[in-house]
Amino acid sequence: MSEVHAVRRGLLRDRCAAAGSAAALVSRPANVRYLAGGAPPGAVLLLGPGEDVLLCPRAPAGEGAHGRPDEALRIDLLPVPDEDPVVAAAGLAAASGAESLAVEEHDLTVARHRAMGKSAPRLKLADLGFTVEQQRIVKDEEEIGCLRIAAEITDQALGELLESILVGRTERHLALELERRLVDHGADGPAFVTSVATGPNSGQGRHRPSDRRVEEGDFLSVRLGASYHGYRCEIGRTFVIGTAPAEWQIELYDLVFAAQRAGRETLAPGTAYRDVDRAARHPLESAGYGEVLQPVTGHGVGLENEEDPQLAPTAMGKLDACVPVTVGPGVHLPGRGGVRIDDTLVVRPEADGGPELLTMTTKELLAL
Amino acid sequence: MSEVHAVRRGLLRDRCAAAGSAAALVSRPANVRYLAGGAPPGAVLLLGPGEDVLLCPRAPAGEGAHGRPDEALRIDLLPVPDEDPVVAAAGLAAASGAESLAVEEHDLTVARHRAMGKSAPRLKLADLGFTVEQQRIVKDEEEIGCLRIAAEITDQALGELLESILVGRTERHLALELERRLVDHGADGPAFVTSVATGPNSGQGRHRPSDRRVEEGDFLSVRLGASYHGYRCEIGRTFVIGTAPAEWQIELYDLVFAAQRAGRETLAPGTAYRDVDRAARHPLESAGYGEVLQPVTGHGVGLENEEDPQLAPTAMGKLDACVPVTVGPGVHLPGRGGVRIDDTLVVRPEADGGPELLTMTTKELLAL
Known part of the structure; x- marks a missing residue:
């Protein structure tokens, strides 16, 4: 089960690398779910350069498990209570040595994109485009x-x-x-x-x-x-x-x-x-x-x-x-x-x- | 009834003018509805510099009237079948002589914002911010x-x-x-x-x-x-x-x-x-x-x-x-x-x- 999502992420990472980005940030909820096995509200997925990690706003204490990723995934789940998860992801990518981060420009708002740029000014924000949507067309x-x-x-x-x-x-x-x-x-x-x-x-x-x-x-x-x-x-x-x-x-x-x-x-x-x-x-x-x-x-x-x-x-x-x-x-x-x-x-x-x-x-x- | 929406739009137009934009583009659906009395799916509202106009993707023939603006509004409804309505709006604002257009950067995606810039390169895109959301706080x-x-x-x-x-x-x-x-x-x-x-x-x-x-x-x-x-x-x-x-x-x-x-x-x-x-x-x-x-x-x-x-x-x-x-x-x-x-x-x-x-x-x- 969880293998499937890791394979999908591996494929996406290869495509990003081929396009010149060692790291990608997936924010569109259906794409997050496809790659992580679940999409808690507001969660975004950071792929590489280190371990893949799902960043999510603080879940209120004791809230239901709906949409939580399969625990078997062993994908790290990082709550970022006081920050927009995409901004936290930009900081994390920059701190991990990434020079370029591919983002979903068709999903991210101008305001969030700008906040990412401010928080990690030396990180180049590239466009991931519809790569994940394309990957989703053929089903297993x-x-x-x-x-x-x-x-x-x-x-x-x-x-x-x-x-x-x-x-x-x-x-x-x-x-x-x-x-x-x-x-x-x-x-x-x-x-x-x-x-x-x-x-x-x-x-x-x-x-x-x-x-x-x-x-x-x-x-x-x-x-x-x-x-x-x-x-x-x-x-x-x-x-x-x-x-x-x-x-x-x-x-x-x-x-x-x-x-x-x-x-x-x-x-x-x-x-x-x-x-x-x-x-x-x-x-x-x-x-x-x-x-x-x-x-x-x-x-x-x-x-x-x-x-x-x-x-x-x-x-x-x-x-x-x-x-x-x-x-x-x-x-x-x-x-x-x-x-x-x-x-x-x-x-x-x-x-x-x-x-x-x-x-x-x-x-x-x-x-x- | 319809007066209410015209008054709301007038108030917003004054605020935009005070901030240096003679034209504004409202894309967040609840904001469109607040100002136009209805928000057909995908519709965006262009305020000034000419007549206010609601731009919407082509409605399939004979589709239901749900969400249509009150007809008493006399707000022009302009179908733009082959174009993203925000791109059409940028073109329209530029053609009407606007130098600057305030947009909702917290709603528009990076991709749509870029497409607007390409289609109307001499139009300055400013940020409307949460102006309409602020206007909505106090209810009548x-x-x-x-x-x-x-x-x-x-x-x-x-x-x-x-x-x-x-x-x-x-x-x-x-x-x-x-x-x-x-x-x-x-x-x-x-x-x-x-x-x-x-x-x-x-x-x-x-x-x-x-x-x-x-x-x-x-x-x-x-x-x-x-x-x-x-x-x-x-x-x-x-x-x-x-x-x-x-x-x-x-x-x-x-x-x-x-x-x-x-x-x-x-x-x-x-x-x-x-x-x-x-x-x-x-x-x-x-x-x-x-x-x-x-x-x-x-x-x-x-x-x-x-x-x-x-x-x-x-x-x-x-x-x-x-x-x-x-x-x-x-x-x-x-x-x-x-x-x-x-x-x-x-x-x-x-x-x-x-x-x-x-x-x-x-x-x-x-x-x-």
């Missing part, structure tokens, strides 16, 4: 195992909701109920804010649940995901309420389903990110919905809900094996509603059976 | 009205929980139930992660709810708050489970209650922040608990759950009228548990009846 089997469990939990929560009576209940209540069920089934918590959208709201990925009640004839679209050991999956489904979907509902559903399948089918090592997006986007554009599509068709998942890669028209790069991504196109027609279908899958070579679908809930158009 | 009666409703909602949610059967239920479930009840009673959502701590976990303000079940004889401490129209209150209470509290429980409870009351009683315009902290801390230190106290006794509340002022031993500054703060000392004894009692109050002059208590749930030691 343990990480994929966590995602698989997160997806199972998500499927369970959603399945239970579908068995209950929906008409008359508000979006807000259904969203809370889904989140409760995620936790019931062992999630750390929801991976992101659960979206439940009914009637004219349906088909929007990020609709905030309102007090609108489910009515007969509505489309009902949900987007949710569990976080399990920090790993976050995502599922999106659209249902119809009542016995007989209208013609336009069936047509729109079939179209979005075909688009989503087309996107899924492109998932393979070597496929360009933009080609996944194009496969899912093209059928919807051809049907005249180009104007209402979202800018991104899918994205990586892991310790953050939306991480690299982005599956979008201008994205650069190609898929690797063992990259988990979402594929979730949707169409929302203002005033009428719409459809969104979203899965989490892991890219696998064809020899291994092709893309591994993690979110198993049926994509048939269910009439509830 | 409309803001206090929102906090009052948030507190009522919180009291209702907590009151209902106390009427239900607690023994045998997990911390996690009780926390979820409280959050559901907050929403039921009209909250936007919880103001922060609800904490429910039982038995040996009790008395910790930030304990993350676990699968531990409530047992007879436990202390049960809860910390929760509703967010209403963005305004966040906080309450903390400790109860005992079963018919007869143990002697040590009664003693500890009485001690923390006396300390919390002492802190509350100091709340008045002109009282130094540190004197509130000292009043609540001293009785606990005298009883030998100095080592296990948290570094902060209370803090401001408003659009963020923890905002200025901090009530702590080294805090500088004095209370004003109409500043809402929490007062919540606690003692946690490792392995045994503890007590925390936390209220939200508004500082009022004695002529107006002294501090206004917003969180009304009884502070008697209830045996449930």
Whole structure:
């Protein structure tokens, strides 16, 4: 277990050394967690030049152990009660003889960066860039195992909701109920804010649940995901309420389903990110919905809900094996509603059976 | 309604002008919301030199209206689909003839700040510092009205929980139930992660709810708050489970209650922040608990759950009228548990009846 994090840190240290920095400071919480096995609030990770150390603000006496790094890690944990941990880290790096420290300029604020410079004026602050984020894209089997469990939990929560009576209940209540069920089934918590959208709201990925009640004839679209050991999956489904979907509902559903399948089918090592997006986007554009599509068709998942890669028209790069991504196109027609279908899958070579679908809930158009 | 935000922006513009910048860029979401009446995700507010404008990343077509600024504001909303809004803002300020732009260096990352400098090389980037946070400390009666409703909602949610059967239920479930009840009673959502701590976990303000079940004889401490129209209150209470509290429980409870009351009683315009902290801390230190106290006794509340002022031993500054703060000392004894009692109050002059208590749930030691 703890070996994994030491190996990740070793890899990062090699990359930093190659770029001319013997020391690096990681401050983005998901990156700290990836490299240290845990991220107490406010903790930052100093790699080299000496022993790796996790610097954290003073934990109030007796506070809970949530987010604490695995004790088996043997990574030193240094509380710095009266100082910003990044400033303490700069001092420590300078005192250890480092000439240059690579920092995450996309995470550090200008004020903190300046305070580091003041406290260690002879230390050159370089930019680590998105090195750790890049390192996180391809997952190991343990990480994929966590995602698989997160997806199972998500499927369970959603399945239970579908068995209950929906008409008359508000979006807000259904969203809370889904989140409760995620936790019931062992999630750390929801991976992101659960979206439940009914009637004219349906088909929007990020609709905030309102007090609108489910009515007969509505489309009902949900987007949710569990976080399990920090790993976050995502599922999106659209249902119809009542016995007989209208013609336009069936047509729109079939179209979005075909688009989503087309996107899924492109998932393979070597496929360009933009080609996944194009496969899912093209059928919807051809049907005249180009104007209402979202800018991104899918994205990586892991310790953050939306991480690299982005599956979008201008994205650069190609898929690797063992990259988990979402594929979730949707169409929302203002005033009428719409459809969104979203899965989490892991890219696998064809020899291994092709893309591994993690979110198993049926994509048939269910009439509830 | 919308006048309020224009007045706030006018005040900020005057302060910036006095500091030598005709233009300011506000990026911290709570500050954007305070000045514009809403903060769509990723939006930043450019004040002067021309018309104030809210720059936001392209909203996906038809997305929900959550967080949108009040339309009555007549503040221009400028989508900048292909650019970081802060970079677009720098370009706009330069094109409008601004020589200097004050930015929130404590919020902007180094990478974004650098991108602004590159895009508008002749624009001097100054530091706005915590000007907006300072402006937010004293609340108007409309803001206090929102906090009052948030507190009522919180009291209702907590009151209902106390009427239900607690023994045998997990911390996690009780926390979820409280959050559901907050929403039921009209909250936007919880103001922060609800904490429910039982038995040996009790008395910790930030304990993350676990699968531990409530047992007879436990202390049960809860910390929760509703967010209403963005305004966040906080309450903390400790109860005992079963018919007869143990002697040590009664003693500890009485001690923390006396300390919390002492802190509350100091709340008045002109009282130094540190004197509130000292009043609540001293009785606990005298009883030998100095080592296990948290570094902060209370803090401001408003659009963020923890905002200025901090009530702590080294805090500088004095209370004003109409500043809402929490007062919540606690003692946690490792392995045994503890007590925390936390209220939200508004500082009022004695002529107006002294501090206004917003969180009304009884502070008697209830045996449930």
